[in-house]
Amino acid sequence: MRGIKAILFDKDGTLVDFQKTWFAIGDVMxxxxxxxxxxKANTLLELAGYDFANHRFKADSVFAAGTNAEIVELWYPEADETERQTITAGFNTITAEEGAAASVALPGSKDAVTALHGQGFRLGVATNDSTSGAEKTLLALGIAQMFDAAYGYDAVANPKPAPDAIHAFADLTGLKTSEIAMVGDNRHDLEMARAGGAGLVVGVLSGTGTRETLAPMADVILDSVADLPEFLGAA
Structure with missing residues (x-):
């Protein structure tokens, strides 16, 4: 852990309160x-992973961990590829604009990012939201200036859990993937970290994942990114 020089964060559930930010947007979609x-809309939400009984999205569900393209594939099974691309573009607009406007930072996340940036860590975001959505959210939260890059599912050839984003971040920063920590709340985040050779794989319990779903893949599990500066400082 002493060799960690950069941190790649998931966005929703890690920096942003997933439940507070995304139900209203998912409902519009x-x-x-x-x-x-x-x-029918309620049926589609359940299909995508919303648990109405507990008022939250399920861990590792399509909506919690997938891309807009995967949601479109799930909700529009009869559409051809051209139709799906058009629908996905529309959903990308909804999530980029509405997601940024509605984004609620998780408690302590902005202070943690500020502290980590001040400690000299290079910072990035890897999300299965669109790149535009990620960039707009960082701007809305007032922390964009501390990040080197944001990688949405449309910025890489293969989105999470493929390792493309961590490789892209390593190329950008000139670091080895073993010098990068990945922080996320879903198995997709941690699977990407393992596949990409991340030096530290951190699961956080601030999103849709649970200790049980994250433990098999994580080096450490923290309550939230608010605990990360102290953890890395003590490492």
Missing amino acids: ALTAAGGDRE
């Missing part, structure tokens, strides 16, 4: 896909 039919 589901209603759009359902043509305004409330019952």
